Amino acid sequence: MITQVLHCPYCQGVNIVKNGKTPQGKQRYQCREQVCEGRTFILNYAYQGQSRKVKQQIVDMALNGSGIRDTARVLHISTSTVIKELKKQTQLQPVNLLMLKQSDCESIVVNICVAKLDLMTIGMESKKR
Numbered sequence: 682m683i684t685q686v687l688h689c690p691y692c693q694g695v696n697i698v699k700n701g702k703t704p705q706g707k708q709r710y711q712c713r714e715q716v717c718e719g720r721t722f723i724l725n726y727a728y729q730g731q732s733r734k735v736k737q738q739i740v741d742m743a744l745n746g747s748g749i750r751d752t753a754r755v756l757h758i759s760t761s762t763v764i765k766e767l768k769k770q771t772q773l774q775p776v777n778l779l780m781l782k783q784s785d786c787e788s789i790v791v792n793i794c795v796a797k798l799d800l801m802t803i804g805m806e807s808k809k810r
């Protein structure tokens with residue numbers, strides 16, 4: 682007989698009980714630790730975007746400057762899952778708001794440079810080849 686010790690994916694606690702099955706027949710578990718307040722989880726999600734590990738990776742990648750499509754491609758999940766998870770993270774704030782609080786908006790000077798490109802010439806040259 683093999684005994685497997687389960688750890689809660691949220692608090693890493695071991696005070697876990699079985700809590701029925703999902704409609705797909707997978708075993709659902711409930712964490713009985715005080716900090717989790719009865720959170721439930723399953724061990725192998727059919728869609729990886731639902732797992733705690735991938736949700737944490739979404740936040741980590743966003744904090745390291747990865748875009749939404751970049752994150753979705755790397756983690757093999759949909760872009761809407763990435764957006765949904767980032768909206769849940771209330772501690773995340775747009776970078777520009779932090780910058781605006783620190784700087785004096787009246788004194789910011791923006792230089793706009795316009796690059797002129799002759800698209801007709803480029804198109805003609807590519808056709809010649």
Ligand SMILES: [Zn+2]
Nearest residue numbers: 689692712717
């Ligand atoms: Zn827990």
